Amino acid sequence: MSSILIKNIRAVDNAVDITTDVLIKDGVIAEIGEGITASAEQTIDGTGLVLMPSLFDMHVHLRDPGFTHKEDVLTGCGAALAGGVTGVLAMPNTKPPCDNPETIRYIIDKANGTGVDVYPVGCITGGMSGNGLCDYEALKAAGCICISDDGRPVENAENMRKALELSNENGLLVASHCEDLSIINGGIINKGETSAKLGVKGMDRASEDYITAREMILASSVNARIHICHVSTEGSAAMIRFAKSRGVKVTCETAPHYFMLTDKLLEKRDADYRMNPPLRTPEDVKAIIEAVKDGTIDCIITDHAPHAAEEKADFEKAPNGVVGLETSLAATLTALYHTGEIDLHKVVELMCVNPRKILGLDIPSIKVGSTADLVIADINKKWTVEPEKLHSKSHNTVFKGMELTGKPLVTISKGEIRYNEM
Ligand SMILES: [Zn+2]
Numbered sequence: 001m002s003s004i005l006i007k008n009i010r011a012v013d014n015a016v017d018i019t020t021d022v023l024i025k026d027g028v029i030a031e032i033g034e035g036i037t038a039s040a041e042q043t044i045d046g047t048g049l050v051l052m053p054s055l056f057d058m059h060v061h062l063r064d065p066g067f068t069h070k071e072d073v074l075t076g077c078g079a080a081l082a083g084g085v086t087g088v089l090a091m092p093n094t095k096p097p098c099d100n101p102e103t104i105r106y107i108i109d110k111a112n113g114t115g116v117d118v119y120p121v122g123c124i125t126g127g128m129s130g131n132g133l134c135d136y137e138a139l140k141a142a143g144c145i146c147i148s149d150d151g152r153p154v155e156n157a158e159n160m161r162k163a164l165e166l167s168n169e170n171g172l173l174v175a176s177h178c179e180d181l182s183i184i185n186g187g188i189i190n191k192g193e194t195s196a197k198l199g200v201k202g203m204d205r206a207s208e209d210y211i212t213a214r215e216m217i218l219a220s221s222v223n224a225r226i227h228i229c230h231v232s233t234e235g236s237a238a239m240i241r242f243a244k245s246r247g248v249k250v251t252c253e254t255a256p257h258y259f260m261l262t263d264k265l266l267e268k269r270d271a272d273y274r275m276n277p278p279l280r281t282p283e284d285v286k287a288i289i290e291a292v293k294d295g296t297i298d299c300i301i302t303d304h305a306p307h308a309a310e311e312k313a314d315f316e317k318a319p320n321g322v323v324g325l326e327t328s329l330a331a332t333l334t335a336l337y338h339t340g341e342i343d344l345h346k347v348v349e350l351m352c353v354n355p356r357k358i359l360g361l362d363i364p365s366i367k368v369g370s371t372a373d374l375v376i377a378d379i380n381k382k383w384t385v386e387p388e389k390l391h392s393k394s395h396n397t398v399f400k401g402m403e404l405t406g407k408p409l410v411t412i413s414k415g416e417i418r419y420n421e422m
């Protein structure tokens with residue numbers, strides 16, 4: 001095992017903020033303090049840089065097995081490391097869907113040795129069909145900590161309630177993609193001024209709001225936990241805030257594009273700006289930022305959803321989704337930190353601490369003895385997102401051509417440098 005000495009760095013977690021030297025040895029933080037003289041195999045000058053716990057992204061699509069022309073476990077993990085991420089939840093809409101122990105084990109085995117802890121999410125229902133609940137005990141035994149039919153809702157409310165009840169007994173978190181398909185009815189972007197102007201079918205926000213409300217009602221009726229995926233509307237955020245105030249065991253996430261961008265971008269008729277839920281309005285963006293600030297929204301995820309360029313070529317027929325692993329920290333720093341909306345402790349809480357807390361995983365921190373899952377970032381570095389330079393197999397980023405401020409430079413996983421652009 002290697003040893004790394006980081007000199008003169010600003011070390012930040014959700015509680016600590018100090019400028020110091022940090023010695024990493026045998027996979028853990030061995031010493032913190034000014035003027036450490038111990039010799040190490042690698043020394044990094046951290047002057048002007050920030051050291052923080054590595055990110056955990058609890059919503060990514062690695063596309064493996066079945067769609068490896070878009071991404072595979074190895075390239076997805078490469079993209080994660082380039083974004084400062086050392087742990088992910090991998091969504092189950094693969095081929096075959098991740099509704100069985102064999103597929104779970106395949107993903108875990110393939111990720112072994114990459115430096116990224118990949119937790120495959122199991123399906124709620126067999127084949128994500130909405131019917132026939134999976135064997136949650138078997139999924140858990142194979143390594144599952146969370147279940148979801150992400151990409152789809154479980155349409156039948158009673159099936160969802162049973163799933164919540166059973167998963168709760170098994171200690172599994174249920175993550176819900178909140179969308180009513182009968183309301184969506186073929187919509188491809190947010191229903192509003194832009195969809196009318198473009199003459200394309202819109203996705204009514206009622207689709208998201210309705211299922212968000214349904215899931216919280218169902219969860220509270222069986223006293224189970226529910227995690228609401230990718231919150232994008234003012235209405236959903238308000239209802240989650242209310243449910244939390246009533247003691248409902250709800251947690252939720254949003255993605256950088258929902259607090260940075262609006263559906264106006266769709267005027268370009270470029271499918272790279274299409275995802276599900278869709279980009280919404282300036283009022284929604286404002287409400288999502290408020291919900292992040294007041295703790296209604298627990299974490300920032302990416303919903304990293306790679307698609308090949310050919311698949312994204314046709315504006316109306318293209319599949320939904322955008323990549324995000326390599327831009328999430330930069331986008332969050334740009335939109336929330338550099339604008340003064342949140343401080344660095346809050347960034348750590350949203351991207352490093354809360355996802356792991358929700359999933360019951362160990363939380364790395366800046367203290368002696370903590371696992372050295374860390375990222376070194378230049379929080380002031382300005383860079384322009386060039387899609388072809390991304391490590392992901394797919395380049396469908398919503399931030400293409402945008403200047404962001406802040407960049408992960410070194411990613412350390414269990415004491416080993418796994419990404420380094422210093
Ligand atoms: Zn989803």
Ligand SMILES: [Zn+2]
Nearest residue numbers: 091150151303
């Ligand atoms: Zn997703």
